[in-house]
Structures are given as structure tokens and as C-alpha cells.
Amino acid sequence: MEMKKSSSILVNKNTITSIAIGGFDGMHVAHQELFKNLDENGAIVSIESGYANLTPKRYRQEYSIYPIYYYVLDSIKHLEGDLFVKLLNEEFPKLKKIVVGYDFCFGKNRRYCTEKLKELFDGVVVVIDEIKVENIPVHSRVIREYLKDGDIQMANKLLGKEYKIYGQQITGQGLGAKNFVPTINLKVKEFLLPKEGVYITKTILDNKEYNSITFLGHRVTTDGSYAVETHILDEEIKENNYTTQIKFIKKIRDNQKFESFEELKNQILKDINLTKDYFINIY
Numbered sequence: 001m002e003m004k005k006s007s008s009i010l011v012n013k014n015t016i017t018s019i020a021i022g023g024f025d026g027m028h029v030a031h032q033e034l035f036k037n038l039d040e041n042g043a044i045v046s047i048e049s050g051y052a053n054l055t056p057k058r059y060r061q062e063y064s065i066y067p068i069y070y071y072v073l074d075s076i077k078h079l080e081g082d083l084f085v086k087l088l089n090e091e092f093p094k095l096k097k098i099v100v101g102y103d104f105c106f107g108k109n110r111r112y113c114t115e116k117l118k119e120l121f122d123g124v125v126v127v128i129d130e131i132k133v134e135n136i137p138v139h140s141r142v143i144r145e146y147l148k149d150g151d152i153q154m155a156n157k158l159l160g161k162e163y164k165i166y167g168q169q170i171t172g173q174g175l176g177a178k179n180f181v182p183t184i185n186l187k188v189k190e191f192l193l194p195k196e197g198v199y200i201t202k203t204i205l206d207n208k209e210y211n212s213i214t215f216l217g218h219r220v221t222t223d224g225s226y227a228v229e230t231h232i233l234d235e236e237i238k239e240n241n242y243t244t245q246i247k248f249i250k251k252i253r254d255n256q257k258f259e260s261f262e263e264l265k266n267q268i269l270k271d272i273n274l275t276k277d278y279f280i281n282i283y
């Protein structure tokens with residue numbers, strides 16, 4: 001099936017014949033499994049709780065070819081089951097198929113679940129059994145715990161891709177280039193940040209991807225403030241105003257307090273060598 005990425009702004013709801021329903025923060029492996037059951041006029045119905053921080057609303061469309069329509073949880077959660085289904089039928093008049101996961105519940109007090117949906121909806125209801133990766137159930141909340149723990153590799157397995165955040169470049173303390181190595185400092189909003197520490201990463205600037213190393217955390221050795229700083233390997237990068245994207249690959253070590261700038265600098269150089277070795281060995 002040859003398909004281009006659709007934006008919900010451009011796709012008329014009257015053409016939609018199948019939908020997948022849920023929160024869809026992360027657009028992870030299990031979410032993608034649901035989408036596989038959509039037909040070519042499929043769409044994603046994303047119920048916004050306001051807590052999404054793996055793929056905040058405006059970054060979600062990137063991860064599916066199906067158009068995403070957003071609904072605010074607070075405005076629909078009071079509905080009785082029949083009214084919820086009625087709303088879907090009104091929103092999508094040609095709707096024939098609904099895809100949800102085994103634990104999908106809806107309506108007032110989440111009282112209605114998959115069996116009730118089958119009863120109430122006049123069409124096909126596909127219910128996907130719990131998806132696991134290496135025996136670990138795939139859920140946004142599970143992925144968040146791995147990220148908070150610094151276990152990027154496990155988080156990435158459940159995501160089915162590298163965890164990626166977006167940030168805006170800001171000016172740092174101005175110490176980096178002089179005393180350590182040059183870094184791009186980022187202000188990150190909306191996204192969950194992994195545990196404090198040093199990570200092997202890739203950084204995307206102006207659509208170009210670079211191998212990089214990223215420090216996240218309180219700069220306990222210098223001014224104590226929280227920072228997200230990326231050093232691009234093997235290239236001289238001028239600071240610019242581009243929105244910067246960071247893909248996390250692997251944690252190297254925890255954040256540490258050093259007795260002197262000298263010791264911190266030595267450690268940073270070691271971290272960089274380890275990261276370079278990583279990239280040499282995977283290519």
C-alpha cells in the first residue's frame with residue numbers, strides 16, 4: 001500500500017472508514033500494532049489527557065501515516081457508552097471499523113470496555129491482545145519509567161525507535177568552549193527528560209543528523225544549574241536558531257561532581273572517546 005503521511009487538517013472526516021482509539025503518547029510498538037489493522041482510509045483518534053510527554057501532541061503525527069484527530073479527555077469522559085459511540089458515528093459518518101487494545105475503556109468512570117464497545121458499535125471492533133517486547137508489556141507508563149531510570153536501550157526497544165526530544169537553542173555559561181568542549185545548550189519543554197547523566201546521542205540540526213554526546217543534569221561541578229548540552233562529534237558547528245532534535249541511544253555514566261575543572265575535562269574527553277568508539281563499531 002503506497003501511502004503518504006496525512007495531516008488531519010487536510011483529510012476530510014467523511015472519508016474515514018476505520019479508526020484506532022487511545023492516548024497514543026509515545027506512538028510505541030503496541031500503538032503501531034493497532035495501526036496495522038486500519039484500512040487505507042484509517043485515522044487515529046487521540047484522546048488528550050494533558051500528560052503526554054513522550055510524543056507531545058504537536059510532535060505525534062511524525063510517527064504515523066494516518067491522520068490524527070485529537071479530542072480532549074475532559075470533554076468526553078462524562079459520556080455514557082452509547083453517547084460516546086454516537087459521537088464517533090457523527091464525527092466519522094462512514095465509520096465501519098474500530099481498533100482498540102485489550103485494556104481500552106471509555107465513558108463515564110471508564111465503565112465501558114471492549115465487550116461493551118462491540119455491543120454498542122454497529123460495525124467491526126478489532127481488539128488487540130497485550131503486546132510485549134522481551135516479555136515486557138509495552139505501555140507509555142512503562143517506557144517513562146525506563147527513561148527516568150536511564151535505561152534508554154530498553155525504552156527504545158519498547159518504542160520501536162530511538163527516543164527523540166525537541167529543544168530550542170539557548171546560550172550556556174560560556175565555559176564550555178574555553179574550558180571543556182563546545183556544546184549546544186537546549187531549553188526543552190513538554191518532553192520527558194531521561195535520568196541525569198551522559199548519553200550517546202544523535203543530534204539533528206537543519207535536517208542533518210550528527211553523531212553526538214549529550215549531558216543532562218545539574219552542573220554540579222560548575223554553577224549547579226540544570227542543563228541539556230550536546231557536543232557534536234567530528235564537526236565544527238556554529239550556534240544557530242534551529243530547533244534541535246536529540247535522539248538518545250545509550251547512557252554512558254551518571255552525573256558526577258568533580259573536584260576541579262581539570263578532572264571534569266579529562267572525564268569529558270574519555271566520554272567522547274568512548275562515544276566515538278561506539279559509532280565506529282556500529283558502522
Ligand SMILES: Cc1cc2nc3c(=O)[nH]c(=O)nc-3n(C[C@H](O)[C@H](O)[C@H](O)COP(=O)(O)O)c2cc1C
Nearest residue numbers: 172173174175176183215219220221222255256268
Ligand atoms: C560530555 C559531557 C559530560 C559532562 N559531565 C558533567 C558531569 O559529570 N558533571 C558536571 O557537573 N557537569 C558535566 N558536564 C557539564 C559541564 O559542566 C558543562 O559543559 C560546562 O559547565 C560548560 O557549560 P556551558 O556550555 O554552559 O558553558 C558535562 C558536559 C559534557 C559535554
Ligand SMILES: Nc1ncnc2c1ncn2[C@@H]1O[C@H](COP(=O)(O)OP(=O)(O)OP(=O)(O)O)[C@@H](O)[C@H]1O
Nearest residue numbers: 022023024030100101103104130131138139140141
Ligand atoms: N501493550 C499493548 N497491547 C495492546 N494494546 C495496547 C497496548 N498498549 C496500549 N494499547 C492500546 O492502544 C491504545 C492506546 O492506549 P494508551 O494510550 O492508553 O497506551 P498505553 O501505552 O497503554 O498508555 P498508558 O501507559 O498511559 O496507559 C488503546 O486502545 C490501548 O488499549
